Amino acid sequence: MGDTHLYNVLGVSRNASNSELKKAYHRLAKEYHPDKNPESAEKFKEIRNAYDILSNPEKKEIYDNFGMQGLADGFSPGGPGGFPFGDVLGGMFGMRGGFMGSRHRRQRGDDTTHHLRVTLEDFYNGKTAKLQLSRTVLCKTCGGAGGRGNVLPCRMCHGHGIKKTMRQLGPGMMQEIQTTCPECRGEGETYSDKDKCGPCMGRKVVNDDKILEVHVDKGMRDGQKILFRGEGDQLPDVDPGDVIIILTQIEHKKFVRNGEDLYYKHTLGLAEALCGFTMVLKHLDKRQLLIKSEPGQVFRPGARKVIKEEGMPVYRNTFERGDLIIEFDIKFPPPHFIGEPEIKELQKLLPEPPAISIPMDDESVEEVTLTEVSNSRRNNRRSEAYDEDHDHFNHRGSAGAHMQCAHQ
Numbered sequence: 001m002g003d004t005h006l007y008n009v010l011g012v013s014r015n016a017s018n019s020e021l022k023k024a025y026h027r028l029a030k031e032y033h034p035d036k037n038p039e040s041a042e043k044f045k046e047i048r049n050a051y052d053i054l055s056n057p058e059k060k061e062i063y064d065n066f067g068m069q070g071l072a073d074g075f076s077p078g079g080p081g082g083f084p085f086g087d088v089l090g091g092m093f094g095m096r097g098g099f100m101g102s103r104h105r106r107q108r109g110d111d112t113t114h115h116l117r118v119t120l121e122d123f124y125n126g127k128t129a130k131l132q133l134s135r136t137v138l139c140k141t142c143g144g145a146g147g148r149g150n151v152l153p154c155r156m157c158h159g160h161g162i163k164k165t166m167r168q169l170g171p172g173m174m175q176e177i178q179t180t181c182p183e184c185r186g187e188g189e190t191y192s193d194k195d196k197c198g199p200c201m202g203r204k205v206v207n208d209d210k211i212l213e214v215h216v217d218k219g220m221r222d223g224q225k226i227l228f229r230g231e232g233d234q235l236p237d238v239d240p241g242d243v244i245i246i247l248t249q250i251e252h253k254k255f256v257r258n259g260e261d262l263y264y265k266h267t268l269g270l271a272e273a274l275c276g277f278t279m280v281l282k283h284l285d286k287r288q289l290l291i292k293s294e295p296g297q298v299f300r301p302g303a304r305k306v307i308k309e310e311g312m313p314v315y316r317n318t319f320e321r322g323d324l325i326i327e328f329d330i331k332f333p334p335p336h337f338i339g340e341p342e343i344k345e346l347q348k349l350l351p352e353p354p355a356i357s358i359p360m361d362d363e364s365v366e367e368v369t370l371t372e373v374s375n376s377r378r379n380n381r382r383s384e385a386y387d388e389d390h391d392h393f394n395h396r397g398s399a400g401a402h403m404q405c406a407h408q
């Protein structure tokens with residue numbers, strides 16, 4: 001059962017008509033008016049609040065479906081008959097069974113789910129997508145009756161709506177199979193051929209294409225659901241179900257999103273990492289961010305720097321933004337890139353290597369050779385760690401994943 005508190009305050013049932021609500025409110029407001037009885041000021045406020053909500057069709061619908069929490073969450077009908085809900089949708093489904101049973105006697109049709117592929121740019125900038133929807137609607141010609149004149153018991157199922165067929169499983173073993181009667185589609189009655197509605201051929205429904213406008217708001221995210229109430233298939237004597245659009249993000253080539261933050265990977269040359277650099281980062285709204293390192297700054301492989309408030313806009317609070325985090329990779333020069341004389345020069349500039357003393361006369365000292373690790377060996381031994389090392393940024397985009405790799 002849904003929340004009925006507001007109805008209880010006014011002393012009416014959930015099915016009360018507008019005029020019943022109004023009457024109840026006027027009666028109670030008179031009785032509890034603070035002018036008359038200062039002690040009942042709280043009660044009066046409660047009564048007025050209940051009436052404010054229940055007399056407003058929009059608020060009433062939200063309250064009937066989601067209770068006071070729904071109003072507090074600021075649900076608002078959006079789009080043509082639509083209800084953008086976002087993350088709250090999951091919670092809503094749990095409630096549905098209960099209140100639908102009490103509010104609607106009629107059966108409710110199935111919900112229809114569609115996936116809408118959305119780019120990260122669209123989640124960043126916002127977008128209205130048009131989605132063509134094929135569904136059945138009640139036939140306009142017959143108003144969903146299927147025909148005119150007298151309905152007759154279906155000849156195929158003799159009015160039962162169920163077709164029974166016997167199937168022989170083996171010698172002396174019969175199985176009865178029951179299926180919905182194809183002639184009357186389980187209704188048990190049909191019109192005679194001459195009385196059947198032409199456009200729908202007695203089916204009561206026809207196919208219809210509808211364009212839904214899906215508002216992808218700034219800051220919405222992968223997996224978020226947008227609900228279009230009652231836009232599902234129409235069937236006679238059944239309340240149409242909802243159309244649920246699930247937003248699915250297309251992977252971005254450069255940016256990875258993590259909550260409100262954006263991650264961006266950039267590769268520096270060794271000279272840039274040591275001596276400084278200037279780069280231009282093209283953002284999701286096509287702005288070009290000019291980024292300069294501070295003089296003297298040295299970048300290590302895997303270094304992360306943050307640009308504040310250049311991340312994703314926050315859903316429903318788009319003046320706020322997450323951060324943009326840049327992870328730097330350093331591209332080292334190829335082998336034998338530097339000749340002997342340059343190496344000497346470089347050594348003068350770089351920090352001195354640690355001094356070690358080698359006891360050459362000690363018998364336990366043995367000189368060995370460094371060679372390349374073969375690929376097959378590396379794959380066998382630590383294939384997982386190796387793969388992650390290369391791709392962790394794209395897969396996870398989170399600091400945690402990287403730190404784990406680095407310490408392995």
Ligand SMILES: [Zn+2]
Nearest residue numbers: 139142197200
């Ligand atoms: Zn028709």
Ligand SMILES: [Zn+2]
Nearest residue numbers: 154157181184
């Ligand atoms: Zn039938």
